[in-house]
Amino acid sequence: MEKIQHRNLYREVADRVRELIEQGVLTPGERISEKKLCEQFGVSRTPLREALKVMASEGLVELLPNRGARVTRLTVKKVRNTYDVMAALEGLSGELACRNISDEKVATIQRLHETMLDHYRKRDLQPYFRVNQQIHEHIIAAADNDVLEEMYNNLSQRVKRVRYSKKMTEDYWKRAVEDHEAMIEALQKRDGPMLGRILREHLCNKLEVASLEGMIEEEEDELPSRAVSS
Amino acid sequence: MEKIQHRNLYREVADRVRELIEQGVLTPGERISEKKLCEQFGVSRTPLREALKVMASEGLVELLPNRGARVTRLTVKKVRNTYDVMAALEGLSGELACRNISDEKVATIQRLHETMLDHYRKRDLQPYFRVNQQIHEHIIAAADNDVLEEMYNNLSQRVKRVRYSKKMTEDYWKRAVEDHEAMIEALQKRDGPMLGRILREHLCNKLEVASLEGMIEEEEDELPSRAVSS
DNA sequence: AAACGGTATTATGAATTCAAAATCAAGACA
DNA sequence: TGTCTTGATTTTGAATTCATAATACCGTTT
Numbered sequence: 001m002e003k004i005q006h007r008n009l010y011r012e013v014a015d016r017v018r019e020l021i022e023q024g025v026l027t028p029g030e031r032i033s034e035k036k037l038c039e040q041f042g043v044s045r046t047p048l049r050e051a052l053k054v055m056a057s058e059g060l061v062e063l064l065p066n067r068g069a070r071v072t073r074l075t076v077k078k079v080r081n082t083y084d085v086m087a088a089l090e091g092l093s094g095e096l097a098c099r100n101i102s103d104e105k106v107a108t109i110q111r112l113h114e115t116m117l118d119h120y121r122k123r124d125l126q127p128y129f130r131v132n133q134q135i136h137e138h139i140i141a142a143a144d145n146d147v148l149e150e151m152y153n154n155l156s157q158r159v160k161r162v163r164y165s166k167k168m169t170e171d172y173w174k175r176a177v178e179d180h181e182a183m184i185e186a187l188q189k190r191d192g193p194m195l196g197r198i199l200r201e202h203l204c205n206k207l208e209v210a211s212l213e214g215m216i217e218e219e220e221d222e223l224p225s226r227a228v229s230s
Numbered sequence: 231m232e233k234i235q236h237r238n239l240y241r242e243v244a245d246r247v248r249e250l251i252e253q254g255v256l257t258p259g260e261r262i263s264e265k266k267l268c269e270q271f272g273v274s275r276t277p278l279r280e281a282l283k284v285m286a287s288e289g290l291v292e293l294l295p296n297r298g299a300r301v302t303r304l305t306v307k308k309v310r311n312t313y314d315v316m317a318a319l320e321g322l323s324g325e326l327a328c329r330n331i332s333d334e335k336v337a338t339i340q341r342l343h344e345t346m347l348d349h350y351r352k353r354d355l356q357p358y359f360r361v362n363q364q365i366h367e368h369i370i371a372a373a374d375n376d377v378l379e380e381m382y383n384n385l386s387q388r389v390k391r392v393r394y395s396k397k398m399t400e401d402y403w404k405r406a407v408e409d410h411e412a413m414i415e416a417l418q419k420r421d422g423p424m425l426g427r428i429l430r431e432h433l434c435n436k437l438e439v440a441s442l443e444g445m446i447e448e449e450e451d452e453l454p455s456r457a458v459s460s
Numbered sequence: 461a462a463a464c465g466g467t468a469t470t471a472t473g474a475a476t477t478c479a480a481a482a483t484c485a486a487g488a489c490a
Numbered sequence: 491t492g493t494c495t496t497g498a499t500t501t502t503g504a505a506t507t508c509a510t511a512a513t514a515c516c517g518t519t520t
Contacts, residue, residue, distance in 0.1 A: 007295070008293070008295060008503080009503075009504070010283060010503095010504095033471085034471075034472075035470090035471075043504080043505090044504060044505045044506075045472090045505085045506095046276070046503085046504055046505065046506090047503085047504065047505095049280065049472090049473085050279065050280055050283050053240060053280050053283065053284050054283050054284055054286075054287045056284075057284045057287050057288060058287060059377075059380075063238070065237070065238060065472095065473095065511095066471085066472060066473075066510085066511050066512065067471090067472080067511090067512070068471070068472070068512095078376070078377070081375045081376055081377040081378065082377050084322060084326065084375060084377075084378070085319070085322065085375065085377050085378050085381060087322075088318045088319060088321065088322035088378075089315070089318060091318065091321075092314060092315065092317075092318035096314065145311045145314060145315065146308070146311055147289075147308070147311040147312050147314075147315050147385070148311065148314070148315050148318075150289075151315060151381055151385075155377065155381075238473080239473075239474070240473095240474095263501085264501075264502075265500090265501075273474080273475090274474060274475045274476075275475085275476095275502090276473085276474055276475065276476090277473085277474065277475095279502090279503085295481095295502095295503095296480085296481050296482065296501085296502060296503075297481090297482070297483095297501090297502080298482095298501075298502065
């Protein structure tokens with residue numbers, strides 16, 4: 001009773017490679033050996049190479065002509081740029097969500113909000129983030145815009161690797177929760193512009209970036225060659 | 231003295247296919263014959279198939295398992311969704327541009343604006359649109375955000391095919407120009423929130439969508455098969 | 461010992477080949 | 491006549507093969 005095989009192989013392979021990157025098995029800047037991965041996955045190079053090309057267009061790997069693929073190295077600037085765009089998309093999702101969202105869905109989000117508040121009061125950071133993430137995903141889903149969702153998921157995936165250890169100070173956390181209170185209120189009132197503004201400026205995103213400063217190595221752009229500095 | 235050949239073949243092929251789609255040689259919903267295109271381009275199926283997979287991830291073609299590729303059919307909903315996201319991205323570009331843009335670049339944009347006004351006074355629609363487009367591109371460039379630019383270009387490409395015949399009524403046109411006046415003013419004052427708001431709500435985008443209603447066939451989702459409904 | 465040069469090896473890019481699925485074309489049957 | 495099989499043909503998906511570029515290895519030279 002294995003999984004049925006009609007999905008294209010290259011998609012399967014791409015998902016596997018994405019996992020490896022996400023889990024840090026393949027580290028940023030690391031050269032990807034086609035041969036090794038092919039053996040590991042038990043497929044030929046054709047689907048792997050197709051997967052790598054797709055992932056390159058997604059920004060997860062870089063292809064160096066005649067020199068293979070490397071996991072894209074995240075820089076602070078790239079992450080900041082990505083979060084800025086994600087914030088804009090979230091803002092749009094807020095505006096759109098207010099147009100059509102049903103009372104039931106608002107209620108669902110409100111319940112998630114209450115749960116999140118619980119975690120906040122107990123200072124359970126991980127559960128807090130998890131529910132927080134869910135709330136944002138629900139709003140994006142409510143926006144009912146495939147393109148928006150697709151773009152957001154793409155960007156989200158690029159920066160997934162840096163989702164560790166956000167430094168959450170009391171003050172920031174308090175303000176983030178206040179933002180969420182205002183979000184719920186705007187959602188209930190179906191105040192699109194307001195919800196949009198809150199989400200665009202929601203400091204959750206900026207926060208992560210801030211905490212990243214100094215966490216990502218900004219150094220060499222090229223492959224470490226034998227002949228390094230004398 | 232031909233172009234040197236170190237660019238990957240699949241990229242070359244993808245560009246060619248994109249042109250064919252843009253020019254309407256390959257029509258929406260049309261099935262793409264790998265064999266025919268390979269012969270036309272003089273390449274094997276490998277790079278073509280890689281190109282198609284990348285283009286699928288870009289949303290330009292759809293891959294049906296074991297049934298080949300088709301040019302993505304644009305629906306009114308898809309176009310509307312795309313323009314909504316593009317507007318959000320433009321809004322962000324406005325906010326970001328105001329942070330760093332130099333006086334010289336503002337002046338360049340202002341000159342473009344004057345040119346555009348000329349075209350407006352003469353009611354030269356095509357040149358007006360061209361310069362209009364340039365202004366938006368300049369603002370996006372001034373935002374200095376690779377990710378933003380990448381996303382915008384991707385979306386822009388998807389809807390390039392419908393850039394025909396926008397119904398530009400006098401009233402709409404007048405308001406669009408007013409928007410642009412306000413944009414320049416906001417840019418000069420480096421008023422990011424203002425420029426962002428204008429761009430997000432700039433009716434240029436909505437307008438096109440409106441004019442599309444009824445222009446795109448919304449019908450069948452599947453290939454016309456022999457064995458249709460009983 | 462370090463630097464250079466040349467060959468062997470390996471990895472990549474692309475074409476070709478092979479297996480399986482889908483499509484097409486007749487022919488059997490109601 | 492129209493529908494349903496059945497087999498031939500085409501097309502797709504993936505593995506393999508082949509040519510070329512990059513890398514590693516190793517001896518020579520200074």
